[in-house]
Structures are given as C-alpha cells and as structure tokens.
Amino acid sequence: MNHLQQWLPRLVLAPSFFVILVFVYAFILYTGYLSFTDSRMLPSYGWVGFENYTKLFSLRHWNTALVNLAIFGVLYIVICSALGLLLAILLDQKIRGEGFIRPIYLYPMALSFIVTGTAWKWFLDPGIGIENTFHNLGWTSFHFDWIKDRNYAIYTVVIAAVWQSSGFVMAMFLAGLRGVDNEIIKAAQIDGASPVRIYRKIIIPMMRPVFLSAFVVLAHLAIKAYDLVIALTGGGPGRATEVPATFMYSYTFTRNQMGVGASSAIIMMIMVFSIIIPYLYSELKSGDNQ
Amino acid sequence: MKMRNLALSASAATIIASSVSIASAEDVEVLHWWTAGGEAAALNVLKEDLASQNVGWKDMPIAGGGGNDAMTVLRARVTGGNAPTAAQMLGFDIKDWAGTTGNLGNLDSVAEKEGWSDVVPAALQEFSKHDGHWIAAPVNVHSTNWVWINKEALDAAGGKEPETWEELIAVLDAMKENGITPLAHGGQAWQDATIFDAVVLGISPELYKAAFIDLDGEALGGEQMVEAFDRMAKLRTYVDDNFSGRDWNLASAMVIEGKAGMQMMGDWAKGEFLKADQVPGEDFVCIRFPGTQGKVTFNSDQFVMFDQGGASEAQLAMASAVMSPAFQSAFNVVKGSVPARTDVPDTDFDDCGKKGMADFAEANASGGLYGSMAHGHANPAGVKNAIYDVVTAHFNGEYDSQTAAEELVAAVEGAK
Structure with a gap:
C-alpha cells in the first residue's frame, strides 16, 4: 500500500512527462540539429556548421525583424506595465463597483490575438475605421493612417497588443497591491506620509516581484508574437512589420529555407531562455532562503 | 516559439x-x-x-x-x-x-x-x-499579364484601349482627372510582384528571361531594371493611399463598382467580374498589359x-x-x-477566354510564353520571395529605383 502511494504520482505524471519530453524538448533538439544542416524544402542531414547562422545575420530581413522586435518589445512591456500599474492603483482606491469594472479591463485577455488583430485592423483602417468615423462626424482634417505607413505600422501593433494585455497586467498588480500589509501603510499614514509618497516609497518598491513576473510574461509574449502581426498587418506594408516569429514561419515553410528558418527559431529560443533562466534562478534562490 | x-x-x-483512411x-x-x-x-x-x-x-x-x-x-x-x-x-x-x-x-x-x-x-x-x-x-x-478595365471609366477617359506604356499613362492620367482611383491594387507582396512581372515583360522579353529565368546579375541590376522600377513608382502614384493589405478581389470590386478604373491581375480576376453579372466587352474590357501583346506570363x-x-x-x-x-x-x-x-x-469560352486562348497559342508559337515570376514559375520559391521583398519594399517607398535594382542583385544572389 505504502509502496503504491509512493509510485502513484509518478505513474500518473509519466505519460504527460514523456509526451512533453518528446514533443517539446526532443523537437527543440531536432530544430537545433536542423539549423546546422542544409535543409531546404524537407529536412535533410548534410552538415554545414554555422553557415545558416552567418546567412541569417546577413539578411536585411532578419535585421528588420530584430529592430521591430526591439521597438515592439520595449514599448509593449513598458506601456503595459505602466498602464497596468496605474489602473491597479486607481482600482485599489476602494471604489464602488470594482467587481464590475475589473472584468471589463481584464476581458480583452480572453480574446485571441487573431480577434484582437482583426478588430484593430478595422479600427485603424483609414477607409472604414476611426479616421473615417471622424470624417463623417465633420472633423475632416483628422488624420490617422499609421497602419498604412511603413514607418509607423509597428506602433499600431503595439497599440493593439497593449489593449489586449494591460488588463491582465493590472490584475497581477492588483493582486500584489492587495497583498501589501495594511499595518505598514497605517504606520506610514500615522507618520503623516501623503498617499503619493506612500505609493512611491513603500508600496511600489514592495511590488518588485510582481514587476518581475509581469516582465517575464510580457517579454515572452513579445518574442513569440505572430498571430497578432499576421492578423493586423500581415507583416506589411511591404515587409515593415516583420518580426522574428513571422520570419521563422516564412523561411521554414514558404521559402524552402528550412535551415535558415530553424536557426532563427533557435535564436528566438535563446532570447526566451535568456529571460526565463535568470528569472527561474532568482525565484528558486529566494525560495531556498525562505 | x-x-x-x-x-x-x-x-x-x-x-x-482525420484524413487517413485506408485507400483501396x-x-x-x-x-x-x-x-x-x-x-x-x-x-x-x-x-x-x-x-x-x-x-x-x-x-x-x-x-x-x-x-x-x-x-x-x-x-x-x-x-x-x-x-x-x-x-x-x-x-x-x-x-x-x-x-x-x-x-x-x-x-x-x-x-x-x-x-x-x-x-x-x-x-x-x-x-x-x-x-x-x-x-x-x-x-x-492562368496568365498573369492582364489588365481589367471598367468600360465606362475607359470611355470617359477617351475610350481607346491603351497599347503602349505611354498610352496607358495617358489613360491613367485621364481617369485621375475624372476623379476616380485610376488603379485598383492591393498592397500584398504577390500582387506587387504580379504587376512587376508585366512591367518587366513590357520593357523587353529578353530582360524578363535574363533577369527572372536565367537570374543573370547584369540584367537584374541593369539600366532596364532601373527603368522597370521607375515604372513601378509611376504606377504607385495612381493607387489610392489605403491600398496596403487589401485583398485582390476587393480591388476587383473597386473596378466593378466604378470607384477605380482598372486592375492589373491574372485571369482569375475575371471570375469576380462574371459573378457580379458583368459582360466582357460591355461592362468591362480585358486587355494584355500594354507592351506585352502576344506574350504571356503563365502559371499552371x-x-x-x-x-x-x-x-x-x-x-x-x-x-x-x-x-x-x-x-x-x-x-x-x-x-x-x-x-x-x-x-x-x-466554343464554350467567353470573349476574354477566347482571347486568352488565342494569345496563349500565339505566344507558344512565337516563343513569347514565359513562366510567371510572381507565381513561382520562373525561379524557386526562395528566389521568388527574395524578389518579392525588394519589389514590395520599393513599391512602398523604402528604396529608390537605383537602390532597388542593386538590392535585387544582392537578394537573388543570397537566395540562390
């Protein structure tokens, strides 16, 4: 009996463990291997060393994708965190109807990026969306055609992504705010600190772990952003909103350059790992301390 | 990822x-x-x-x-x-x-x-x-070097079907003056490339063959290619500003509704016109891209x-x-x-279909039948997409024509 109890958890977990081992980690290894081969349309196994990586970084296209990722990633993470924190602080003022307002902000997260992208494509389209609406209302000088402008199109991706995710970040911060010990705040109030000062000097610094979690969640969403870009701009105008994920798909599956595609996938994985591993490390370390 | x-x-x-069942x-x-x-x-x-x-x-x-x-x-x-x-x-x-x-x-x-x-x-x-x-x-x-023109808009613009590049520009200018969008186009890479096919073929079939089929660097970066890019830039000025990302059938609809004058697209566009109960010759006109008469870029x-x-x-x-x-x-x-x-x-084909068949036979007999670059019949997918990148970047104003021709050489070389 005792024996069975000891083995039961392992038995139950074994199938999913095995499936993940094969379909995630084995395929990561396989992709890594492919990135060193001369695979074009189908996988092939001629070893070419780092040739695919050299080629990858000489491609103007990949540079565009990296620059776009940098613009998108930074703005997305910063704006989402700032907006999420602000909303959370405002909601935390013990206002009436919080239970009603909170889900409204959180709801966009329930939509898939495809839906968000398609909806925002229509909002932002000058012919049918916001610009057209204002023109019909009589404000004919109103001008908002970023989605059609190759220099600004990447910012429309930021707008749609922020709309989608900031409510979720708000929920994370709200949970963090609710976890702050009331005694500390009361002590500060007795000492005569203003609410702004309390937030700035006491509460926000105490939320460091929440910032870290939000950063990790948002950063990996940014790196793997694919569906939103495809639905919103299709990578255009021209190739102006190409990001690494769309690059990976097009090189692997439509351009018959599987080797280059695999190497870009590996670079993206390295990016994700370089965010996740320090995070896990710090989490595990602080766990040990407690 | x-x-x-x-x-x-x-x-x-x-x-x-779900699809595998044992086939007898x-x-x-x-x-x-x-x-x-x-x-x-x-x-x-x-x-x-x-x-x-x-x-x-x-x-x-x-x-x-x-x-x-x-x-x-x-x-x-x-x-x-x-x-x-x-x-x-x-x-x-x-x-x-x-x-x-x-x-x-x-x-x-x-x-x-x-x-x-x-x-x-x-x-x-x-x-x-x-x-x-x-x-x-x-x-x-399918042949890709077609132009589909709204008959009414053409009549208002002089009524003569353009046969040369200069005549095409004259018609487009007239349409612009008449207050419609002269050229209905969807800003997707393959659509930009479809026009590019016809433009290059219109400059010279030798250029088309040397550049897209033989992938000859001198042709890809030469004077004539610069001119082809100049023509693309010229065509861009006749497209409305809201074109990027538009699907081709929506561009066809603009021509059908008379909001736009013409569309440069393969013969699958005809289906959109026929579905809207338009009659070839009466409601719309189908011509070969001016300068490519008797020649056909195909996909099959x-x-x-x-x-x-x-x-x-x-x-x-x-x-x-x-x-x-x-x-x-x-x-x-x-x-x-x-x-x-x-x-x-x-016998069963409509006027445009009959014309298409006659052109196809003529092009075949005279050696003017070329695989379409934009539709993967002139070079492998990797090269095709590399050309797309340059053509669409130039059409969206990222490169001038000289730079585009240089980039074209580099892009094709990199994708070979």
Missing part, C-alpha cells in the same frame, strides 16, 4: 489523422486547394469521370489560395511516409519535389499513348516532366502523382481524365483560365 512549432505539427498531425487500390486520394464554389464544382466533373471508370475519389481539400497551407500539409505527410496519390502543385514546387524526394509517379505510358507531347506547350512540359519523364498532368494555364496548376510502386492503374486513369479535352474545357470555363492543351476548341 517551440510551443508554436508543436502546435503546428500537432495540427498537421490531426489533419493527417482503385482509389485516388487527391490533395488540392480548390475549395471555392466554382472550382469545387469543376472538380466534380473529374470525380464523375473517374467514378464511371470505377476509380473512387478521396477528397483532401486544404483551403488557402496559393496553396501554402496545402504544401505544409503535404510536407508533413511525405515526411511521415504517407504521401497522397496525387497533389495539386504549382511550377517550381513540382521541380523542388521531384528534385528533393525523387519518388514521384511516372506517367510516360499514358502520355505516350495519348500524345501529350504534341499538345502541351514546351514551356509547360518544363514543369510536367522531370529527367525526361512525365510526372504531372497540367490542368490549366498541375496534378503531381506520387510513387506507389510505379504508377498505379488509378493514377494513370486520373492523369488521362485530367488531360481529356472535355474536362480541360469544362474546368477552365469555370475557373477563368485556359486549357493546358492547345487543341481544345474555344
């Missing part, structure tokens, strides 16, 4: 799992992307023909124009050792498959018996044959047979049915394309 890969392979696996020896399992109403109806002709010969049809439609999704599924199936009997393919995809896997069926016996070599133009045989053996049966020929859908221990009886029956003049006529009347055989009577 790994998760996405996983999701992709998982969904591919589901598709495979006398069944053909056909992978294709003809899912639109008219196309599906046209395929029924083929199904019924095969049914009368006791060959069953297992349909495996993968929706998605251009067939990218279908090719992804096909890859998964072939990698998994479970190839379909036949698959719809385009241009260089056929060559890539033949060159990479080598396990395609051999249709020589039926091709010889029915004399395919005499009726299929050599430019098409280039794709239907590998190492001198027939591996595919061509179904249709073909059914490629996968090896099943030599070609099976069912495969040979299917290939024979695909090549029968009755099917070629029935299918292409619906599809808007022209038959892949040059000996099919044009």
